[in-house]
Amino acid sequence: MAATLHSEVVGVAGAMTAGERMVVDQRGLSALFGVLRERGFRVLGPTVRDGAIVYDEIRSVADLPAGWTDQQEGGRYRLTRRDDQALFGYAVGPHSWKRFLHVPLLTLWRARRDPQGVHIEDGGDGATPRQAFIGVRPCELAAIAVQDRVFLGGPHVDPGYKARREASFVVAVNCGQAASTCFCASMKTGPQACSGFDLALTELLTDGRHAFLVEVGSPQGAEVATALPSERAAAEDLAAAAAATRRAEEGMGRTLETEGLKELLYRNCESPRWEEVAGRCLACTNCTMVCPTCFCATVEDVTDLTGSEAERVRRWDSCFSLEFSYVHGGSVRTSVGARYRQWITHKLAAWQDQFGTSGCVGCGRCITWCPAGIDITAEVRAVRDADERRRETRDDREL
Amino acid sequence: MATLVEPRLIAADPMRPAPYVVLQNSRETGDTFTLHLAPANDRRVHPFAPGQFDMLYVFGVGEAPISISGDPAKPEILVHTVRAVGGVTRAMQKLSKGHWVGVRGPFGSAWPVEQAQGHDVVIVAGGIGLAPLRPALYHVLLHRGQYGRVVLLYGARTPKDILFARELREWRSRFDLEVEVTVDRAAAEWQGAVGVVTRLIGRSPFDPASAMAFICGPEVMIRFTSMALQDRGVADPNIFISMERNMKCAVGLCGHCQFGPAFVCKDGPVFRYDRTLPFFGLREV
Amino acid sequence: MIESFERILADHPFFRDLREPHLAIVTGCVSNVKFGAGEFLFRNGAPADRFYVVRQGRVAVQAFAPAQGAITIETIEEGEVVGWSWLFPPYTAHFDARALTPVRALSLDGACLRAKCEEDPGLGYQLTKRFAQVVVQRLEATRVQLLDLYGDAR
Numbered sequence: 131m132a133a134t135l136h137s138e139v140v141g142v143a144g145a146m147t148a149g150e151r152m153v154v155d156q157r158g159l160s161a162l163f164g165v166l167r168e169r170g171f172r173v174l175g176p177t178v179r180d181g182a183i184v185y186d187e188i189r190s191v192a193d194l195p196a197g198w199t200d201q202q203e204g205g206r207y208r209l210t211r212r213d214d215q216a217l218f219g220y221a222v223g224p225h226s227w228k229r230f231l232h233v234p235l236l237t238l239w240r241a242r243r244d245p246q247g248v249h250i251e252d253g254g255d256g257a258t259p260r261q262a263f264i265g266v267r268p269c270e271l272a273a274i275a276v277q278d279r280v281f282l283g284g285p286h287v288d289p290g291y292k293a294r295r296e297a298s299f300v301v302a303v304n305c306g307q308a309a310s311t312c313f314c315a316s317m318k319t320g321p322q323a324c325s326g327f328d329l330a331l332t333e334l335l336t337d338g339r340h341a342f343l344v345e346v347g348s349p350q351g352a353e354v355a356t357a358l359p360s361e362r363a364a365a366e367d368l369a370a371a372a373a374a375t376r377r378a379e380e381g382m383g384r385t386l387e388t389e390g391l392k393e394l395l396y397r398n399c400e401s402p403r404w405e406e407v408a409g410r411c412l413a414c415t416n417c418t419m420v421c422p423t424c425f426c427a428t429v430e431d432v433t434d435l436t437g438s439e440a441e442r443v444r445r446w447d448s449c450f451s452l453e454f455s456y457v458h459g460g461s462v463r464t465s466v467g468a469r470y471r472q473w474i475t476h477k478l479a480a481w482q483d484q485f486g487t488s489g490c491v492g493c494g495r496c497i498t499w500c501p502a503g504i505d506i507t508a509e510v511r512a513v514r515d516a517d518e519r520r521r522e523t524r525d526d527r528e529l
Numbered sequence: 530m531a532t533l534v535e536p537r538l539i540a541a542d543p544m545r546p547a548p549y550v551v552l553q554n555s556r557e558t559g560d561t562f563t564l565h566l567a568p569a570n571d572r573r574v575h576p577f578a579p580g581q582f583d584m585l586y587v588f589g590v591g592e593a594p595i596s597i598s599g600d601p602a603k604p605e606i607l608v609h610t611v612r613a614v615g616g617v618t619r620a621m622q623k624l625s626k627g628h629w630v631g632v633r634g635p636f637g638s639a640w641p642v643e644q645a646q647g648h649d650v651v652i653v654a655g656g657i658g659l660a661p662l663r664p665a666l667y668h669v670l671l672h673r674g675q676y677g678r679v680v681l682l683y684g685a686r687t688p689k690d691i692l693f694a695r696e697l698r699e700w701r702s703r704f705d706l707e708v709e710v711t712v713d714r715a716a717a718e719w720q721g722a723v724g725v726v727t728r729l730i731g732r733s734p735f736d737p738a739s740a741m742a743f744i745c746g747p748e749v750m751i752r753f754t755s756m757a758l759q760d761r762g763v764a765d766p767n768i769f770i771s772m773e774r775n776m777k778c779a780v781g782l783c784g785h786c787q788f789g790p791a792f793v794c795k796d797g798p799v800f801r802y803d804r805t806l807p808f809f810g811l812r813e814v
Numbered sequence: 815m816i817e818s819f820e821r822i823l824a825d826h827p828f829f830r831d832l833r834e835p836h837l838a839i840v841t842g843c844v845s846n847v848k849f850g851a852g853e854f855l856f857r858n859g860a861p862a863d864r865f866y867v868v869r870q871g872r873v874a875v876q877a878f879a880p881a882q883g884a885i886t887i888e889t890i891e892e893g894e895v896v897g898w899s900w901l902f903p904p905y906t907a908h909f910d911a912r913a914l915t916p917v918r919a920l921s922l923d924g925a926c927l928r929a930k931c932e933e934d935p936g937l938g939y940q941l942t943k944r945f946a947q948v949v950v951q952r953l954e955a956t957r958v959q960l961l962d963l964y965g966d967a968r
Contacts, residue, residue, distance in 0.1 A: 238544050238545075239544070239545055241588065243588055243589075243629070247548065247569065247570075247629060248548060248588055248629045248631070250545060250546065250548075250631075280782070281782065284781055284782075284795075285780075285781070285795065286543050286780035286781060286782060286795075288782055289542065396807070397807075399807075399808075399811050399814065400811075425782070425784060426783060426784030426785065427777070427778070427782070427783045427784070428777050428783065428785070429544075429592070429777040429778055429783065430591075431586070431589065431590065431591040431592065432589075433588075433589030433590075437588075437589050440588055440589040442544070444544075444778075444783075447777075447783070447784075447785070449784065454775065454785060455774070455775055455785070456775050457773055457774060457775055458612075458614040458615055459614075462774065462775075462813060462814070463813045464813065465813060468812070468813035468814075471813075472787075472814075476784075476787065476790075479790070480787070480789060480790035483790035484790055484792075
């Protein structure tokens, strides 16, 4: 059972317990792959492909993006070489772990029509695969927790998500630097992993030593950690890890003021800023695809040419598309400004009323992967400024 | 006496349709028709609360959210009144006796018929909005003694578009129910009222201090009707409306039906009017 | 027992708060009238010299289109006022008003009241205020009717 669904942790005598820390070297990290595969996990992690660091099945440490880092800005993403061989020396790429939990395409059921009637059967492809995620950033842990609330916390539970979640093993990796588009500190989701992982690694690259501080986060994590060759964590290891976290905090590229954010967005439905953004936004839906918390999906019914077989498929959708809000007669949100407003207001305001948290974890992907470089932190700032100006110049009218 | 069923989900997998069969497809007016469905294979009957809706699936074509328009005390036959406006609903229009239909549901919130006990009840319907309100009226009439004055105000486009005309005449002939019907325009033979349904509110014989209102129809009509009720003195928390948005999953997981922070499929479709403010009436929300 | 017109008018929502001497002036222009079902209260194009307060029955405001015949645009019910063209130039009715049922109404001499309003602007303001409100309400209702909300989708 993945640790992330339970907060209580029980220690087993002689084995590792939660909170306990140890240090492994590259050999130990290599061993992790084997240990996970032995336990039936498919290992997924970061790897370089097509000029980006993406998440995919990886076989060994050799597949990790050693010596690579990412340079990110609004509408810009480049990989460049580091001057060391850090394995996790980057921030985040276009993929997020939602592609493995809230999968992009899912056949819900298949149906067949014959003279006896209509027969419906599960669309699943058999048993749920056990998946181990290597390299989950603290902002991504928060994003997974946010999606947990959406899919597991309401009156209707998504059974597929639940099964995949329970069959997952999470190896988090703390950040030693931040990208210019990162603002997890503002959203209080990082740069340090506190909970929601089975194991959390911090890469220690000092004086020719390349090792990883490992923190145990769950009984399952403890069980795996016990099988790895390791040493006790020394004081300087903890200090080095703390220094890495500080570097990430100091390098945080952006900030987002969250004070009164929900009320701000709710009262600014008519802000002139939405018209302004509409002039730049292409409604390309990139932001919703790369966002680790966006969960909107559509359901499509398809049939074959004979009309005797049908299936229902769920796939990712985006509130930026025109058809998203279609009711007979037309769409509710025809203007791009209204669609942008919907996305940002849902993400930063309505989400709080719906699920009790913000929908944004500060990963900055929407800024990087927007072809127009639209920056969510800048938009919030602009709305706030316009709001303040409006309140100052308002005469005796009540708010 | 029929007890009111708690709105809840019957199916284990909310995305899987249950098999139903068409007993009857009757034309109401113009492009509006009513389907009578029964569970296939002698399955369990599917109780619902007035105001709830189902997702109806036509094999290979698709699904559409349709309000249940039948009597909640007689759930053995599942009744839906549909307006043919798109691909799926037009396919439904062609269904006839014996055809298979997939049903998911019931979903959504209900008209507060229990909360309304002891109050005057004002039901204001516009166009096909009468269909989602009919189950509430059935319930109120079945338990007539529990309510004060009961008023039904109905507006249709023209006399030809009056929905459930026969039933309206029957209701009109009752002594314990006030029914007023108006149309937007009519030929000279029409002897009834002509004008928007909001005009009926000023004269209607209910006590604003105790009235609870249920409104269903196009959003603009809901807005003007609420204003007219407020002008009459009906308290904001006593006005309930039914809303409509694009629906795909109907269980609050696909994000399509959001209206402000509310999911119309699970926080609605019936809302207390003042709880939809300030979003109600805002452009493109 | 003959009801006093003054009392009827004073109690009527439309004339409420109309004070003396205005109430007396208006009362002086009132008479009781009856229409059988199908009779016209006034016709399109005729001089608009009267207006009516419906006491019982239903009146249809109609327009006549060549191919379609008479179309009822709205109906006026008990307690409501019919006819405002007497107050505004060119003082001509633009629609037909036809009794759908037997109608009892108060009929007011608009031409006479018009003259009195010119003499007494205070009276003029009181009546104009009330009629403007009727026009606004009817306009708003007409606008909603125009939206054709129950009509076919775009």
